[in-house]
Amino acid sequence: MKQIDFDIIVVGGGHAGVEAVLAASRMGKTSALVTMDGTKLALMSCNPAIGGLGKSHIVKEIDALGGLMGKAIDATGIQFRKLNLSRGPAVWATRAQADRIAYTDYVSKFVADDPNVTVIEATAAAILTVADKAIGIATEDGRKIYSKAVILCTGTFLGGLIHIGETKIPSGRRGEKAAYDLSESLKSLGFEVGRLKTGTPPRIDGKSIDYSRCELQPGIEPIPFFSYATKPYHIEQIPCHLTYTTAQTKDIILRNLLRSPMFSGQIHSIGPRYCPSIEDKINRFSEKPRHQIFLEPEGNGTDEVYPNGFSTSLPEDVQRESIRTVIGLEEAVITKPGYAIEYDYCPAYQIRASLETKKIEGLYFAGQINGTSGYEEAGGQGLVAAVNACLKTDHKPPLILSRAESYIGVMIDDLITHSTTEPYRMFTSRAEYRLRLREDNARDRLFGYAHQLGLIPEKDYNEFIQLQKNTRDEIKRLRKIIVPVSRLDGMAEHFVKKDHISLADLLKVPGITYSDIAHLNGHDGNRGDPDIQVIERTSIRIKYEGYIKKQEREVERFQRMENEIIPEDMPFESLTGLRNEAREKFARFRPTSIGQAGRIEGVTTGDLAALSIHVKKFRALDSAGDNQ
Amino acid sequence: MVGMPRGQSYTGQNQAEIFCHGGQFVLKRILDEIYKHKVRPAEPGEFTKRAFLAGKIDLARAEAVADLIASKTEYSYSAARNNLLGRMSEYILVIRKAAVELLAEIEASIDYPEEEIETAEQERLLDSIDDIISRVRELADSYQAGQIIKEGYRIAIAGRPNAGKSSLFNLLLNQNRAIVAATPGTTRDYLTEWIDLDGIAVSITDTAGLRSRAGQVEKAGQISAMNIINDSDLVIWIADISRKRWQLELAGDIEDLPDRSKVVAALNKIDKVESYDRKAVTITPDISGLSGCIAISCKTGEGFKSLRKMLARRINNNMPDLTDRLVVTSARHKQKLDNFLASFRLAEKSIAQSESPELTALELRRGINEIDEITGRVYNDEILENIFSRFCIGK
Numbered sequence A: 001m002k003q004i005d006f007d008i009i010v011v012g013g014g015h016a017g018v019e020a021v022l023a024a025s026r027m028g029k030t031s032a033l034v035t036m037d038g039t040k041l042a043l044m045s046c047n048p049a050i051g052g053l054g055k056s057h058i059v060k061e062i063d064a065l066g067g068l069m070g071k072a073i074d075a076t077g078i079q080f081r082k083l084n085l086s087r088g089p090a091v092w093a094t095r096a097q098a099d100r101i102a103y104t105d106y107v108s109k110f111v112a113d114d115p116n117v118t119v120i121e122a123t124a125a126a127i128l129t130v131a132d133k134a135i136g137i138a139t140e141d142g143r144k145i146y147s148k149a150v151i152l153c154t155g156t157f158l159g160g161l162i163h164i165g166e167t168k169i170p171s172g173r174r175g176e177k178a179a180y181d182l183s184e185s186l187k188s189l190g191f192e193v194g195r196l197k198t199g200t201p202p203r204i205d206g207k208s209i210d211y212s213r214c215e216l217q218p219g220i221e222p223i224p225f226f227s228y229a230t231k232p233y234h235i236e237q238i239p240c241h242l243t244y245t246t247a248q249t250k251d252i253i254l255r256n257l258l259r260s261p262m263f264s265g266q267i268h269s270i271g272p273r274y275c276p277s278i279e280d281k282i283n284r285f286s287e288k289p290r291h292q293i294f295l296e297p298e299g300n301g302t303d304e305v306y307p308n309g310f311s312t313s314l315p316e317d318v319q320r321e322s323i324r325t326v327i328g329l330e331e332a333v334i335t336k337p338g339y340a341i342e343y344d345y346c347p348a349y350q351i352r353a354s355l356e357t358k359k360i361e362g363l364y365f366a367g368q369i370n371g372t373s374g375y376e377e378a379g380g381q382g383l384v385a386a387v388n389a390c391l392k393t394d395h396k397p398p399l400i401l402s403r404a405e406s407y408i409g410v411m412i413d414d415l416i417t418h419s420t421t422e423p424y425r426m427f428t429s430r431a432e433y434r435l436r437l438r439e440d441n442a443r444d445r446l447f448g449y450a451h452q453l454g455l456i457p458e459k460d461y462n463e464f465i466q467l468q469k470n471t472r473d474e475i476k477r478l479r480k481i482i483v484p485v486s487r488l489d490g491m492a493e494h495f496v497k498k499d500h501i502s503l504a505d506l507l508k509v510p511g512i513t514y515s516d517i518a519h520l521n522g523h524d525g526n527r528g529d530p531d532i533q534v535i536e537r538t539s540i541r542i543k544y545e546g547y548i549k550k551q552e553r554e555v556e557r558f559q560r561m562e563n564e565i566i567p568e569d570m571p572f573e574s575l576t577g578l579r580n581e582a583r584e585k586f587a588r589f590r591p592t593s594i595g596q597a598g599r600i601e602g603v604t605t606g607d608l609a610a611l612s613i614h615v616k617k618f619r620a621l622d623s624a625g626d627n628q
Numbered sequence B: 001m002v003g004m005p006r007g008q009s010y011t012g013q014n015q016a017e018i019f020c021h022g023g024q025f026v027l028k029r030i031l032d033e034i035y036k037h038k039v040r041p042a043e044p045g046e047f048t049k050r051a052f053l054a055g056k057i058d059l060a061r062a063e064a065v066a067d068l069i070a071s072k073t074e075y076s077y078s079a080a081r082n083n084l085l086g087r088m089s090e091y092i093l094v095i096r097k098a099a100v101e102l103l104a105e106i107e108a109s110i111d112y113p114e115e116e117i118e119t120a121e122q123e124r125l126l127d128s129i130d131d132i133i134s135r136v137r138e139l140a141d142s143y144q145a146g147q148i149i150k151e152g153y154r155i156a157i158a159g160r161p162n163a164g165k166s167s168l169f170n171l172l173l174n175q176n177r178a179i180v181a182a183t184p185g186t187t188r189d190y191l192t193e194w195i196d197l198d199g200i201a202v203s204i205t206d207t208a209g210l211r212s213r214a215g216q217v218e219k220a221g222q223i224s225a226m227n228i229i230n231d232s233d234l235v236i237w238i239a240d241i242s243r244k245r246w247q248l249e250l251a252g253d254i255e256d257l258p259d260r261s262k263v264v265a266a267l268n269k270i271d272k273v274e275s276y277d278r279k280a281v282t283i284t285p286d287i288s289g290l291s292g293c294i295a296i297s298c299k300t301g302e303g304f305k306s307l308r309k310m311l312a313r314r315i316n317n318n319m320p321d322l323t324d325r326l327v328v329t330s331a332r333h334k335q336k337l338d339n340f341l342a343s344f345r346l347a348e349k350s351i352a353q354s355e356s357p358e359l360t361a362l363e364l365r366r367g368i369n370e371i372d373e374i375t376g377r378v379y380n381d382e383i384l385e386n387i388f389s390r391f392c393i394g395k
Helices: A015-026 A055-064 A069-076 A100-112 A181-188 A247-255 A278-284 A316-323 A375-393 A407-417 A442-453 A458-480 A503-508 A514-520 A532-563 A580-589 A594-598 A605-627 B024-035 B046-053 B059-070 B074-084 B087-111 B122-151 B165-175 B218-231 B246-254 B278-288 B304-318 B331-352 B357-375 B382-390
Strands: A006-011 A031-035 A049-051 A077-083 A093-098 A117-121 A124-130 A133-139 A144-152 A161-164 A167-170 A194-200 A203-205 A215-217 A240-244 A292-297 A304-308 A334-336 A339-345 A363-365 A482-484 A500-502 B002-004 B015-017 B153-159 B191-197 B200-206 B234-240 B263-268 B292-295
Touching (some): A006 A015, A006 A133, A006 A375, A015 A031, A015 A100, A015 A117, A015 A375, A031 A144, A049 A055, A049 A069, A049 A375, A055 A069, A055 A093, A055 A407, A069 A077, A069 A375, A093 A100, A100 A117, A124 A144, A124 A181, A144 A375, A247 A278, A247 A316, A363 A375, A375 A407, A442 A458, A458 A532, A482 A503, A500 A503, A514 A532, A532 B357, A594 A605, A605 B046, B087 B122, B087 B357, B122 B331, B153 B218, B165 B200, B165 B234, B165 B263, B165 B304, B200 B304, B234 B304, B246 B263, B246 B278, B263 B304, B278 B292, B292 B304, B331 B357
Parallel strands (some): A006 A031, A006 A144, A031 A117, A144 A363, B153 B200, B263 B292
Antiparallel strands (some): A049 A093, A077 A093, A133 A144, A161 A167, A194 A339, A203 A304, A203 A334, A215 A240, A240 A292, A292 A304, B191 B200
16 A cells, blocks of 8 residues: 555645535545645636525535635625525525635635645646545646545636637636646546536726616625624625626627637537526527626726626627627726636536545545536535545545435435536525525534534534524514414404414514514513524524425425435346336436435336336345345 | 237337137146246236336326226226327326426526516416416316216116106116126115116116115115215106105105205106196206206106106216317326315415415425326426526526
8 A cells, every 4th residue: 555645635726625625624634735726726717706596505505514615705705695585585595796816815825724734736637546446646747646535626627628719728717727637537547528618708897897877786784694603794895787788789799609619619518508608698589689797896906897697708809899889888998808618527427425436436526527517516515525535534424415404415416316418506496495495594404414523613513502492492482472463553464363373473474574573572672682693593484384394294205215225236237127218327327215216317207116116126135145 | 929029019028929719728728838937927907017117108198008998988988098198198298388387487586586587477477377277177177077987977766665766777777788787686775787878887776665675774774865866976856746746745855955956857657647737847947956857657668768868968968078178087196186286276376475486486396296296207407497498597
């Protein structure tokens, strides 16, 4: 056996890689972060924002698992908003604009200060293995680094190729080189490597924008911070602006459509439909007269502005011409052109729910290599991959989060049961138990694991336990206080059919908030009042109580199917009585439970019934074999 | 012997069929021989189960096979056949598509609060959910007709002792093709027989003897006669027109019946009277809320043709036109459709009350899951698929 330099090697210093090394450190493991530039950790290569629907939910989960993302954006955010506030709390989402440079500086410093993490500036070239087990990596400059586990968080650097019009530049990010040897190494280890595409808009000099012609989008107060640990502080918020494309934008883009590598045939790989390029939007929805463009500032110390909605790979001259047809951007100066980038990924049927690869033991994938997109999605995977790599080195079972308890669980389960057709982004509609997976209860769902794994300080955990207890007590109290309807002054009169009502039931009435009932509940606004966190948690729990209870049976059914475990060595390839398509799918994805098998695309109830019979037979045979 | 390769056989597996000369003996010898070679007889429905497991047919079709085998008449045959041809599954998919589109609109408005998409206007959502509900309700309502098709149309013959119940019963049996041979019924309280009336299986129950049997507790007899009447789709109440006060007696007898609209009065024994009040016969239904009244003679057969016509018309009114309508024959399907309706009605209420859309979506998803259990298909990602194909989304 070779020497071990680190417990874990993490390749790539993006949002996945950073969460990975920090989680490993919290679990007491040493790690190497192998990255091309140690001063640009967790760089926001695309839009300078964190959060949004589904994504903010993941940030809160990362935070509840002791991760850095929430704290980093809280420390460097320049505008905070809360989306969907007119809807129910399950679909509230926090979104913040970051000071892009400050964010990367904050993270880079945080990592540099961690004694368990060593940043190694190098380009990974190969995975070193012995008998299908990862033992380290080789770098392009010929170094060999050895470890117990390797996590690849390669982002767009793996085989990255930038397209701007007809120009092609091998690169992982604007002005940076890419990693090509590593792709070859993966292929030679037997991995299927595919190609995906994403894009980014040009950046604009804010001084050249006429904001008076755009709609103002300010942040909100009090600031909705992401991390439970952030102590509220004052931020001078910078507004965003909303503007629109015009008929001229459409003309110019349609005229030049064939000069876009997406349309000329230069790019074959698929980009995300939820984040289409401007040329794609104009082409596919030609009946739409205009498209929204959000002008997002990139930070305090820069005038650069990110025109969200104008992602493009058209040639620079077309970018310059067309951006000036957008309202308010008539004089706009482009500081950096937009581009499309193609990169390698490994279709995720090749990994397990632990994010460990099926082929190579001790090798983990996180982020874009698994076909996802987004900082938040990457961060969540980086954290889980590291936790599982650490658990594996300690010979402990992996942490598998379920769909019923986390968005991270939904994401990983989706990845390992679906063929990638485009970069994967989280949406709340992906979660079937959406009402349970809220921003406000991320710690209720995950703090137990975090505590057990040593990912969070003991003090934080104890404080949270107290908060949970206070919430329970407050709910109990509101159930016990019964008031005569005559005291309600007509409040909720259409909903209350009885003479008396408990405050808890009153709080369930749409539109009634905790402050509406405050004068009835024995608190005088001073001494002994529950704190704001307890009030918020109490209100949400009471309002959703009935709906969540109603879904409990569905969750139980889900759990039962998840608990029908399929043996690891199930010979899917040779199962009879199955449709060919189903057999092939099962053999490819190798589901670990009947529940998971049911989520594989194209599988029918019939396939599941047949598989279930085979599993029972196989088990019976197996145990018969054991008895002999 | 004919071999059928996997792709072409009913079960989707390799299959062989053996043809032999007639006669039990030869058949038995062949079976004895093959049973020696690890061959066993198929369990009931096993071929269909295998076809289902192999994906040759979906769940709705597999169930249709069972119905088809059990079908007694032309009508039940064609209902089962429609299911087998996948018409039920096809129709469910059409409804499902509309439901998913509705859900996609709501989901788009949740996941893209900042986008300019013309989605989720309350009125339009209500219109489309209303449309879906009425389509599913129509389908679910066909279950009653489906039951008639599957279980047969049930007619009870009731009336006072000696009014002629048994005579009418026998007349109906003799004048129509009986489906099952009559079993001697001397020891039974009542008789039920099957006839084929214009392609529909009709069961006729004679409640004769219920009141008159010696030694029987009168009340118990009445209760079971009442149960039969309640379970019937149609009741022929037979009365003796030769009795002076038949009108009064009839009115008194039917007073306690819960649903008089399914009762047809047959005024028997016109052969015994020289003349009768034709007007009284005509207006009887109007006065007493019966659905028909006809004067007959079980003895001479007079008026029987008209009675038979009336029955056929009544039955046909309850039957759907199967040429262009789907009929739910399976209790399981009916259950799923009812669950779907319950969820979609809640969703409708939720939209009408402007509840938060994630709560509406919850009910819509629940409903869609219910109808998915009819066809047994499992879907992934289709909601997002739908959003992306219809709305220009994404910054």
